Amino acid sequence: MIYEKHGRVVKGLGGLYEVLADDGERLVCRAKGNLKRDEERVLIGDTVTVTVDDATPDGIIISAIDERKNSLIRPPLANLDYIFIVLAAKKPSPVIETVDKLTAIAEHNSITPVILITKADLDGGAAEEYAEIYRSVGFPTYVTSSETGEGTEEIRRYIAEVLVDGATAAFAGASGVGKSTLLNFLFPNLSLATSEISRKIERGRHTTRHVELFSLSGGGFLADTPGFSLIDFERFDFFTLEDLPLAFPEIRARVGKCRYVDCAHVGEGREDCSVARAVADGEIPETRVESYRSLWRTLKAKKGYN
Ligand SMILES: Nc1nc2c(ncn2[C@@H]2O[C@H](COP(=O)(O)OP(=O)(O)OP(=O)(O)O)[C@@H](O)[C@H]2O)c(=O)[nH]1
Ligand SMILES: [Mg+2]
Ligand SMILES: [Zn+2]
Numbered sequence: 001m002i003y004e005k006h007g008r009v010v011k012g013l014g015g016l017y018e019v020l021a022d023d024g025e026r027l028v029c030r031a032k033g034n035l036k037r038d039e040e041r042v043l044i045g046d047t048v049t050v051t052v053d054d055a056t057p058d059g060i061i062i063s064a065i066d067e068r069k070n071s072l073i074r075p076p077l078a079n080l081d082y083i084f085i086v087l088a089a090k091k092p093s094p095v096i097e098t099v100d101k102l103t104a105i106a107e108h109n110s111i112t113p114v115i116l117i118t119k120a121d122l123d124g125g126a127a128e129e130y131a132e133i134y135r136s137v138g139f140p141t142y143v144t145s146s147e148t149g150e151g152t153e154e155i156r157r158y159i160a161e162v163l164v165d166g167a168t169a170a171f172a173g174a175s176g177v178g179k180s181t182l183l184n185f186l187f188p189n190l191s192l193a194t195s196e197i198s199r200k201i202e203r204g205r206h207t208t209r210h211v212e213l214f215s216l217s218g219g220g221f222l223a224d225t226p227g228f229s230l231i232d233f234e235r236f237d238f239f240t241l242e243d244l245p246l247a248f249p250e251i252r253a254r255v256g257k258c259r260y261v262d263c264a265h266v267g268e269g270r271e272d273c274s275v276a277r278a279v280a281d282g283e284i285p286e287t288r289v290e291s292y293r294s295l296w297r298t299l300k301a302k303k304g305y306n
Pocket of ligand 3: 259260263265266274
């Protein structure tokens, strides 16, 4: 007998996928040939049709992927509603431009960015400084420590409130910031592997190797993802020069208010630019506008923008 099921791809390893069917059954399947190639490749988080052929031993196949709400290259996930951007107060100290790039990628893909600052026990002052930046932009922001438990009740409550009825989120951020540790703290039955950061280079060791979506009791999904290192986060998922100001809420709000018609809000002798003024007046944190300008230059230098 041949029949179809519909479900969510929650895990993928070595060409095999695990699909949580809408009826609760877990199916291990392969993907149809054309769903293995780059653009059409099955992503964790996809909702899919699985065709089951009872008569064949390997007869459980992902045969179609539903249209995606959004998809990211890094972490490789589809249909996200929230992305928890995780940075540590220190060990490793955050690369703010990478954090801001992630917020921009999230905004551009209609994913709500949530800022999660870990390891507050190591430097509470630094944690608060980072938090201030992102609170001022208006992102939900949490300061936590998996060592002392600080802030974990608040984040647990937020997750319980928003990750319901199929809503999906991922923890993303540099290797070693404590993503898996915090997930274990919040959901002790996950038992995710974690490991100490390297003493020599003060970076993580890429302990988490694959993306996996966990189903939560409220009907939502939450993924742990492999951390990235400084070098492997070059690629933009993304967009044009014109899109970039729209991906920074505090700049987006001032685009229409700039008196220069063709302004990219990157400075260069334009003291009266609405964004430059907001920075001077302390309304936009300097680090955010520095990230914006740096990303703008990177994008402009890419082929096709001259
Ligand atoms: N002091 C302190 N250490 C922490 C905290 N959270 C995590 N750590 C430590 O940081 C190290 C890295 O934690 P992981 O959870 O493996 O980091 P990760 O972000 O999952 O790293 P990848 O899987 O490589 O992306 C471990 O030694 C943890 O014990 C914290 O809140 N405070
Ligand atoms: Mg991990
Ligand atoms: Zn301007």
